[in-house]
Amino acid sequence: MVLILLAILIAAQVVLAAVGSRVPARMAQFCATGIAAAMAILACVSLVFPDMESVLAPPLRLQLDPMGASFLLLAGVANTLRADSRQVALAGTALALISGNALMLAVGVAAATIRSRGASSIGPALAIVSLIAAFALLGHGGDFDAIRSAAPPDAAQVAAVLALTLIAAAALLAVAPLLAAYLLLRVLLDLCGPPESIWWTLPLLIAGAAGAIATTLRAALAPTLHTSLAASVLHQFCLAIMALGIALLGRIVDLPALTTLALEAAWLSVTCLALCEPLFLRVADDVEHAAGTRRLDRLGGLIRGMPATSACCLAGLFALSFVPPGLGFAAFWLVFQALLTAARADGIGLQVFVALCAAATATSMALATVASVRLFGTAFLGRPRTPRSAVAEEGPRPTHLALAALAGLVLVLGFVPDLALLPALAWTGGTVAPLDLGPAYSATVIAILLALVGGVATWLRRQGGARERRREAAWMDGFAAPPSWLPFGDPATQVGPASFIEPIRRRLPAIPVLPLEAWSARCRALVETAGIILARAPVPLTLIAIVAAIAAWLIAS
Amino acid sequence: MTALIGFLAECLHIALIAAAAPTLAGVMAWLQARLTGRGSGAPIIQPWRDLARLRWKQPVIAESASRLTEFAPTAFVAAVTIAACLVPSFTREMILSPFADLVAIAGLLALARAAQALLAMDAGTAITGLAASRTMLLGCGIDMALLLAIFAFALTGGSTNLDQIAATQLDANSSLIPAGVAVALAGLVDAGALRHDALALELSGMDLAFVEAADMLRLLLWFNLLGAISLPFGMAASDAGPAAWLLGLASWLARTALFALGITILRAMQERLKLPRAAGMLGIAMLLCVVAIVLLFSTMGTA
Numbered sequence: 001m002v003l004i005l006l007a008i009l010i011a012a013q014v015v016l017a018a019v020g021s022r023v024p025a026r027m028a029q030f031c032a033t034g035i036a037a038a039m040a041i042l043a044c045v046s047l048v049f050p051d052m053e054s055v056l057a058p059p060l061r062l063q064l065d066p067m068g069a070s071f072l073l074l075a076g077v078a079n080t081l082r083a084d085s086r087q088v089a090l091a092g093t094a095l096a097l098i099s100g101n102a103l104m105l106a107v108g109v110a111a112a113t114i115r116s117r118g119a120s121s122i123g124p125a126l127a128i129v130s131l132i133a134a135f136a137l138l139g140h141g142g143d144f145d146a147i148r149s150a151a152p153p154d155a156a157q158v159a160a161v162l163a164l165t166l167i168a169a170a171a172l173l174a175v176a177p178l179l180a181a182y183l184l185l186r187v188l189l190d191l192c193g194p195p196e197s198i199w200w201t202l203p204l205l206i207a208g209a210a211g212a213i214a215t216t217l218r219a220a221l222a223p224t225l226h227t228s229l230a231a232s233v234l235h236q237f238c239l240a241i242m243a244l245g246i247a248l249l250g251r252i253v254d255l256p257a258l259t260t261l262a263l264e265a266a267w268l269s270v271t272c273l274a275l276c277e278p279l280f281l282r283v284a285d286d287v288e289h290a291a292g293t294r295r296l297d298r299l300g301g302l303i304r305g306m307p308a309t310s311a312c313c314l315a316g317l318f319a320l321s322f323v324p325p326g327l328g329f330a331a332f333w334l335v336f337q338a339l340l341t342a343a344r345a346d347g348i349g350l351q352v353f354v355a356l357c358a359a360a361t362a363t364s365m366a367l368a369t370v371a372s373v374r375l376f377g378t379a380f381l382g383r384p385r386t387p388r389s390a391v392a393e394e395g396p397r398p399t400h401l402a403l404a405a406l407a408g409l410v411l412v413l414g415f416v417p418d419l420a421l422l423p424a425l426a427w428t429g430g431t432v433a434p435l436d437l438g439p440a441y442s443a444t445v446i447a448i449l450l451a452l453v454g455g456v457a458t459w460l461r462r463q464g465g466a467r468e469r470r471r472e473a474a475w476m477d478g479f480a481a482p483p484s485w486l487p488f489g490d491p492a493t494q495v496g497p498a499s500f501i502e503p504i505r506r507r508l509p510a511i512p513v514l515p516l517e518a519w520s521a522r523c524r525a526l527v528e529t530a531g532i533i534l535a536r537a538p539v540p541l542t543l544i545a546i547v548a549a550i551a552a553w554l555i556a557s
Numbered sequence: 558m559t560a561l562i563g564f565l566a567e568c569l570h571i572a573l574i575a576a577a578a579p580t581l582a583g584v585m586a587w588l589q590a591r592l593t594g595r596g597s598g599a600p601i602i603q604p605w606r607d608l609a610r611l612r613w614k615q616p617v618i619a620e621s622a623s624r625l626t627e628f629a630p631t632a633f634v635a636a637v638t639i640a641a642c643l644v645p646s647f648t649r650e651m652i653l654s655p656f657a658d659l660v661a662i663a664g665l666l667a668l669a670r671a672a673q674a675l676l677a678m679d680a681g682t683a684i685t686g687l688a689a690s691r692t693m694l695l696g697c698g699i700d701m702a703l704l705l706a707i708f709a710f711a712l713t714g715g716s717t718n719l720d721q722i723a724a725t726q727l728d729a730n731s732s733l734i735p736a737g738v739a740v741a742l743a744g745l746v747d748a749g750a751l752r753h754d755a756l757a758l759e760l761s762g763m764d765l766a767f768v769e770a771a772d773m774l775r776l777l778l779w780f781n782l783l784g785a786i787s788l789p790f791g792m793a794a795s796d797a798g799p800a801a802w803l804l805g806l807a808s809w810l811a812r813t814a815l816f817a818l819g820i821t822i823l824r825a826m827q828e829r830l831k832l833p834r835a836a837g838m839l840g841i842a843m844l845l846c847v848v849a850i851v852l853l854f855s856t857m858g859t860a
Binding site: 300301303304307321322323324329332333336337339340343344348351352355358359362363365366367369370372373374376377378381382383440441442445446449450453454457458460461463464468469470471472473474475476477479488489493494495499500501502503504507 | 667
């Protein structure tokens, strides 16, 4: 019943997208928001009353299990709250999440990534091809139920599936991060069956650890608002990959508690990713629209003209940094506990490896905090660096409400992480104790204490001589007075995005330059040429890729 | 009954640290004046007098400062205060002890640092901005070193809860000595004991009084943290009852005096810790943690 309703909603989305240009924009937006909300509600219904029935005949198969329903809930909520939801993308995501076989999954992924702005279609095409190849290796016509009930695939097959799924997820990352996380969980956790050797989890752990450091470094060094925010969000994806690796490790060494801990961590990271991605996309676009640039060294002082956007951005950055009680902190805490448990599991080789992973996550969280402070401090605080950023104003009111709702949701889920864990209880195997007073990190208690002490401190700070504050021009450290055409002072006399990070950049180990310059230039030229060809004709080429992949899959099965 | 005793212990702990933090600053300044031969030094209650004087001054805010200047000092003070309430001083098993997770305490310290850095960047002045940049660089190293040390301590303690670690540390494990030294180094850099970045130049009056008081509290917090994970001897447990609290108080006094003396001697030898040397110290701290973890792996079996 739920599935049929969902299929109708998806069809409605597609119809709406097709006639989108002919109905008034506000009407289309209203309908899209309504459909996203209805999807979230249906996902909730399916989580409360789970039924595993599947509809449609084998070539086209739909199915909604708890994992798919929890992801659908996230996608629905995030799309309800984002003011500019892309209808085809949501329809495709929903189709991929309720698909019961490889064909529907591939169609869903293709629809979810088609015509996504600013991206070449190499990524999605690569993702679909490697996905189909992975399912061809798993066999049974790509039918999920058949794969699950069959004997687990052998070592070489699983290794290839692992590599292909990682490629697919990496290719999807830029356009549909939520779907990338879903693919990894679905294929590696659900369909591949229990892994046999510890060494299979290492690619996931290495990818997660290296990716976590790389994304946070990118966020800390990025020159533009968009890059920095996107890299901060992708950091959560890397934490989720690492958590998935630990979860598989827990299955191998037969520690169900470890698997649960790691899966809960992965789910919190995915939640953070799904909610912060639309939030930051909106914030970055609003800022670019208002200030005319996305370069951090041309922004500054935006908190005066855009207080609501600034507050929402701060809430999102809070969730991604190493500061309690944020949602990202809760995810990191679970990852850290899972790593501690895993470090007691097996021989010294694995132990040292797990310790290295812990060091990598610690480094990435510390860097994420630096990146957040740098971004907020340079773009939103301080003095404006250009006249345009001095007169930046808030966007239209409806977007504020959507932003505030997303930011509020991220904050509330950070204060009560158990609430964020609720949708995933069925497949993480966790339980939520109503009042857990055992020794643990309790975000709620810390949030209450912070509010309490903060309230007392605010009251005290208004006492004594502080009843009224005086405003004076700041002492500019003896710099010469700026000329009159610089009303906000010389922008060069405050710390900027590059100088803020300079002490860290200088200490980064110099990456050895291999004599591959010429080679890499040639490869890049090839890839760029292919990209230009693909970008000129994205839809037909994606369709050709899908047809070719289906043909390969038919031959293989 | 246990909850009541725990609540009483928590209240006593809060009163103790609130009274001790400015006094400790005064004692250390006095001792340093004595050690460096600068006469008799200011009286021990001088920090109290300074705070009282600042309380009645009218705060002046920079014209270019935003509304963040109203909230950030509160966030800084709240984060440091809560972390200080969670770290035990004279007794374990206080009412907030179940929540005294070391990772959360490290996070609260990071929150305090981030609030300080944002506050320093708010007015857009050069010196405070540079100080914010340095604070975040060192903060990155402090977080890494501290988290690695927590990993080492939790491997033996079985939990990241500070109370449980303090309880298991009583039968000392020599593999953990490098991790303890690493925490001491991280604390030395974080508490501003040897270097003082000009983060609070734009503050005045009550705001400055709050931030300075929180700074003093942070130093005491690091003393307590170091004491709880490396020298928890004499610390009372709840079932021991209030009689054991006196012994715990005496041991706390001894620990604090020892740390204060050590830092004062370091200060007398070198007034200011330069940025490269501070970063180098954090690097050494991380290496020490790695040594501790490898030692632990080589000595412990697998589950």
